[in-house]
Amino acid sequence: MHSTFGQQVAALLQKCAIIKKKNKVETFSEFFIGIHQSGSVYSPVSPNYVVSNTMPLLGYVDLTGSNTTRSLFNYTDFPIDKMVSFTDESSMIDTYLDNPEKYWGGIIFNAIDVADNIINYTIRLNNTYSNNIQGSPYPYIEQNILSAFIKMKTGNSSLNLTLTTTEYPVPVNPYSKTIFNYLFPIYFPLFFMYTLQQLIILLVTEKKDGIKEGLKVSGMRESAYWTSNIIMQVVMNILLIVVVEILCYATKIFHYCSPIMIFISFFLYSLTLSSLGFLISAFLSNPKSGSALSALIVLLGIGLSCLYQFYLNTKVPSIKWLFYLFSPCAFGAFLSQLSFSENQNLAVSWTDPNFTESTAFLVIDFILYAVIAWYAIEVYPGEHGTGKPYLFFLQKDYWFQSSAPVYGKNVNGSSSEIRKINGSSSGHGIELRDLYKEYNSPTVKDQKVHAVNGLSLNIPQGTIFALLGHNGAGKSTTMNILCGMIPPTSGNAFINGLSVKNQMDFIRRSIGFCPQNNILYAQLTCAEHLRLFGKIKGVPANELESSISRSLQEVGLSEKKDTISSSLSGGMKRRLSLAMAFIGDPSIVFLDECTTGLDPMARHQVWELLQKKKVGKTIVMTTHFMEEAELLGESIGIMSKGKLRCMGTALELKALFGLGYIISFSIDRHVKSLQPFEDYFMSRFKDAVPGKQNSNIPKENGDFELSYSLSHQISENLSDFFQEVESRQEEFSVKRIGISMTTLEEVFLKIQSETHEHSDQSFEH
Ligand SMILES: Nc1ncnc2c1ncn2[C@@H]1O[C@H](COP(=O)(O)OP(=O)(O)OP(=O)(O)O)[C@@H](O)[C@H]1O
Numbered sequence: 001m002h003s004t005f006g007q008q009v010a011a012l013l014q015k016c017a018i019i020k021k022k023n024k025v026e027t028f029s030e031f032f033i034g035i036h037q038s039g040s041v042y043s044p045v046s047p048n049y050v051v052s053n054t055m056p057l058l059g060y061v062d063l064t065g066s067n068t069t070r071s072l073f074n075y076t077d078f079p080i081d082k083m084v085s086f087t088d089e090s091s092m093i094d095t096y097l098d099n100p101e102k103y104w105g106g107i108i109f110n111a112i113d114v115a116d117n118i119i120n121y122t123i124r125l126n127n128t129y130s131n132n133i134q135g136s137p138y139p140y141i142e143q144n145i146l147s148a149f150i151k152m153k154t155g156n157s158s159l160n161l162t163l164t165t166t167e168y169p170v171p172v173n174p175y176s177k178t179i180f181n182y183l184f185p186i187y188f189p190l191f192f193m194y195t196l197q198q199l200i201i202l203l204v205t206e207k208k209d210g211i212k213e214g215l216k217v218s219g220m221r222e223s224a225y226w227t228s229n230i231i232m233q234v235v236m237n238i239l240l241i242v243v244v245e246i247l248c249y250a251t252k253i254f255h256y257c258s259p260i261m262i263f264i265s266f267f268l269y270s271l272t273l274s275s276l277g278f279l280i281s282a283f284l285s286n287p288k289s290g291s292a293l294s295a296l297i298v299l300l301g302i303g304l305s306c307l308y309q310f311y312l313n314t315k316v317p318s319i320k321w322l323f324y325l326f327s328p329c330a331f332g333a334f335l336s337q338l339s340f341s342e343n344q345n346l347a348v349s350w351t352d353p354n355f356t357e358s359t360a361f362l363v364i365d366f367i368l369y370a371v372i373a374w375y376a377i378e379v380y381p382g383e384h385g386t387g388k389p390y391l392f393f394l395q396k397d398y399w400f401q402s403s404a405p406v407y408g409k410n411v412n413g414s415s416s417e418i419r420k421i422n423g424s425s426s427g428h429g430i431e432l433r434d435l436y437k438e439y440n441s442p443t444v445k446d447q448k449v450h451a452v453n454g455l456s457l458n459i460p461q462g463t464i465f466a467l468l469g470h471n472g473a474g475k476s477t478t479m480n481i482l483c484g485m486i487p488p489t490s491g492n493a494f495i496n497g498l499s500v501k502n503q504m505d506f507i508r509r510s511i512g513f514c515p516q517n518n519i520l521y522a523q524l525t526c527a528e529h530l531r532l533f534g535k536i537k538g539v540p541a542n543e544l545e546s547s548i549s550r551s552l553q554e555v556g557l558s559e560k561k562d563t564i565s566s567s568l569s570g571g572m573k574r575r576l577s578l579a580m581a582f583i584g585d586p587s588i589v590f591l592d593e594c595t596t597g598l599d600p601m602a603r604h605q606v607w608e609l610l611q612k613k614k615v616g617k618t619i620v621m622t623t624h625f626m627e628e629a630e631l632l633g634e635s636i637g638i639m640s641k642g643k644l645r646c647m648g649t650a651l652e653l654k655a656l657f658g659l660g661y662i663i664s665f666s667i668d669r670h671v672k673s674l675q676p677f678e679d680y681f682m683s684r685f686k687d688a689v690p691g692k693q694n695s696n697i698p699k700e701n702g703d704f705e706l707s708y709s710l711s712h713q714i715s716e717n718l719s720d721f722f723q724e725v726e727s728r729q730e731e732f733s734v735k736r737i738g739i740s741m742t743t744l745e746e747v748f749l750k751i752q753s754e755t756h757e758h759s760d761q762s763f764e765h
């Protein structure tokens, strides 16, 4: 059972979509920032484009003192309903100032005398319309008045007088910038800043919390993870660009540039930022610094872009390409040119080398950043991952992944590498060979912490192995190495004959892991977690929902099915992690303190669950509960200071390290002396050690209690001895005999104290 690449991408995309949907404020903000930036660009330049759809009004003032003006109107095309009469020029101006956009222009008729060939008038133009030659009312007014006057004079109404005005070509000076030219390169690159921040926060959080590695342990392909993130990012960016474009075209911020051209450049820029986000996330381990750094990079980019566009490009144009390698600068160049063209009413097209060059650089930047990001992610996977060698891309294995290795043949080819597990050469089970893991000491410089210090052990297939050890003994480190969460410093471990060093991709297909620290998405519910992990592990779609319900029921979380993980109690989170480890029925399960934090009842349920599930599985568990180890562990290993101190069944360990048996006798209170019995006992068991407590001390009912510790290597047959004591019960006044064995806890404590005394000594069984 293994999921395909497409199934994994679909599962991860669903996870991304759920998180986006649940993070409503963040997702809304991503769009809001785009809308806000459009608004910022819009407001200072808006007067240029406020043109009413219906024809505005035309005011006029008649100072001629005759009716000739009205007669003149009859010869014009002036729409009478749009003509507004004013008594004087100042009242016309006042009315215009109250509603500037309502008035197209005004005419002041000073004198008209057709007979004497006199016509004197002034045209007042509204700057809003006349600023743009196409919108100016001047030719319309002039043509109408002149032709009307001639028609009146000649009486010939068939006159066809046409007046057009057009501007001289404006000498284009690319370096003459207005405030408008500065707006695009400053505001538009900010569009994707918040989206970039969200991307980095998500990636770094998933890396820091070990969620990504947790998914990888469950069989997620690295490529599926990145593909899903890229698709999510592309979808978000496209939506954002479409919203912004609609706004910008609706408000005529963009006028002369085609929407496709705008889309391509914005989209390429968004891709460069996304790959920059992937790159940055490879080097960071703190989401907060990721968020701050992404803002810093975008702002720095805008600063550099402005520095180049508005200052350096006239002085040192030769360094242009160097600047363009930083995508905000290339995008800034595109925007600067766009801004200039829009402002100057110039057509915008790909034939302009300024646009093609900056767009080509956006493509180059995207490829460059994507390649560097891919390299960095492979080589620096963070504290939880296993980094690839620096020259991994030269290795054939990286590009042409070998098919799943045939069991028993190590893919590295060497048959001597096939491991013998407990004497069998089958290669099944888990084998650790001289495993070391060193960390840099967090407190002392240049000092190493030997978390795992030469660990070698074999765990046969189909057994439950319990690993015990004091805090900091190296249990979790060992487990994390076996799951591929961290690489070993040296040595190797083999799972079913496959090396954890370079065959983890195959190993992961058959393992489940419940890490010591819960690896959960705060926003996802219990069912959503199991659905994600189930799909990653390749649980068939028709079985998925039933196996989710079954898993939740097994760990007692059915009622919490739709509760998000951040609202679960600590114990419930542990149970969810346990369910996630078992979903998909993996054949090897690693459980790191899976019952820590559970109430006694839940712990017993988990024990029952493990007993039920263990059939056909190899389970490696760590625990601090001795009874748990004794009950579940068919084989128990005790670690101390990174080394394995002993390994065997609970009985073997007790026999090897325990204090042996404790035999106690209850002796009637009326006995004259205890001495005869004590002498008798010591003569039979020469090495017996009288108990430190209760010996010779009368019990509450008055009887005496004698207790002795015996080693396991007692030569005497205990059952013979008990029969003899029973036969002489009256003689010694013995009322009751009790026997108990050393507990595992005592063995544990003894080993820990011995290793603290002789920390170099090892007691491998
Ligand atoms: N990232 C790290 N950097 C430095 N030292 C580390 C790191 N992780 C673990 N260690 C050290 O490695 C040692 C083993 O840690 P590990 O977590 O394996 O112990 P453990 O046996 O699981 O303990 P516990 O029972 O408390 O879970 C400890 O001394 C710990 O301080």
Ligand SMILES: [Mg+2]
Binding pocket: 475, 476, 477, 516, 592
């Ligand atoms: Mg641990």
